[in-house]
Amino acid sequence: MSSLESVIELNDGVKIPNFGLGLYLLESGSAAELSLLYALKIGYKLLDTAQFYQNEADVGRAIKKSGVDRKSICVVSKVWDTNHGYEATVKSVKNSLSLFQLDYVDIFLIHSPVSGSNVETYKALLDLKKEGLIKSVGVSNFGIQHLKGLEEAGLPTPSINQIELHPFCKREKLVNYCREKGICVMGYCPIARGKCFNDPDLINIAKEHNKSVAQVMIRWSLDKGFVTIPKSSNTKRIQENMEVFDFKLTEENHRILAGKPDNSVVSRDPTTLPWEG
Ligand SMILES: NC(=O)c1ccc[n+]([C@@H]2O[C@H](COP(=O)([O-])OP(=O)(O)OC[C@H]3O[C@@H](n4cnc5c(N)ncnc54)[C@H](OP(=O)(O)O)[C@@H]3O)[C@@H](O)[C@H]2O)c1
Numbered sequence: 001m002s003s004l005e006s007v008i009e010l011n012d013g014v015k016i017p018n019f020g021l022g023l024y025l026l027e028s029g030s031a032a033e034l035s036l037l038y039a040l041k042i043g044y045k046l047l048d049t050a051q052f053y054q055n056e057a058d059v060g061r062a063i064k065k066s067g068v069d070r071k072s073i074c075v076v077s078k079v080w081d082t083n084h085g086y087e088a089t090v091k092s093v094k095n096s097l098s099l100f101q102l103d104y105v106d107i108f109l110i111h112s113p114v115s116g117s118n119v120e121t122y123k124a125l126l127d128l129k130k131e132g133l134i135k136s137v138g139v140s141n142f143g144i145q146h147l148k149g150l151e152e153a154g155l156p157t158p159s160i161n162q163i164e165l166h167p168f169c170k171r172e173k174l175v176n177y178c179r180e181k182g183i184c185v186m187g188y189c190p191i192a193r194g195k196c197f198n199d200p201d202l203i204n205i206a207k208e209h210n211k212s213v214a215q216v217m218i219r220w221s222l223d224k225g226f227v228t229i230p231k232s233s234n235t236k237r238i239q240e241n242m243e244v245f246d247f248k249l250t251e252e253n254h255r256i257l258a259g260k261p262d263n264s265v266v267s268r269d270p271t272t273l274p275w276e277g
Contacts, residue, residue: 169192
């Protein structure tokens with residue numbers, strides 16, 4: 001069974017922990033820093049931020065203050081939609097690095113395929129990787145058409161596709177496509193922002209394992225082989241969310257969850273947008 005220390009090797013050789021902390025809506029400031037410091041202290045090794053979240057500076061400060069070896073932490077950030085294009089991407093990533101006060105970011109993703117400048121944005125990230133400012137280049141919210149678009153443009157396969165994934169949003173076709181192409185699947189909104197906590201089957205499965213519904217949903221992602229990044233700013237829940245390595249869902253649990261309606265996107269869904277280059 002995987003543990004908090006388990007890592008997945010990406011198609012470019014970079015290693016990513018299979019569990020980490022999501023940071024969307026972690027409001028910048030002293031409270032954010034305390035949440036981050038707490039997570040790092042109890043062993044979180046993967047932090048998922050984005051230019052859009054406006055907390056890259058908090059992440060950098062917490063890493064420094066924590067005293068944890070920088071090399072043991074995997075920082076993920078994302079180029080926001082309005083920073084697409086070659087020059088704007090380079091400028092925005094350099095700005096992220098100065099906010100982080102880090103020499104490099106482990107993984108940079110294109111946040112979403114919203115523009116006709118994905119190819120230029122991607123090329124900029126690849127060049128920043130050559131410069132050593134980024135170790136790995138991936139994407140987020142890319143559908144099959146977008147991944148094919150990058151391939152047809154002759155570009156290297158992204159290391160990661162980060163997409164919404166939980167028992168009510170399984171995206172099997174896209175997940176299978178990523179796996180066929182050697183793209184690591186990273187799932188966001190693993191606990192569906194709490195919107196499915198009243199589901200009677202989830203409640204029963206949680207009782208069976210003496211776990212919370214949130215823990216069952218996070219375990220579902222791990223059992224599926226996804227990198228998972230539940231977000232919490234609350235120390236009790238940051239702790240609770242990592243206590244998922246001492247149990248596994250049964251085949252019957254998985255059978256029940258496989259039968260759940262598969263249509264609940266709780267974030268936005270750019271995966272269905274057309275490819276515009
Ligand atoms: N690439 C993208 O476009 C994209 C989109 C969305 C998300 N993401 C990434 O994925 C991460 C996770 O997604 P998300 O933050 O949207 O949703 P999520 O992790 O599914 O849910 C987070 C919500 O659940 C609450 N929560 C956390 N642990 C809990 C627990 N054990 N019991 C009850 N409630 C709990 C949190 O509140 P408290 O903080 O108060 O605990 C927060 O309101 C994000 O933070 C971000 O890093 C990426």
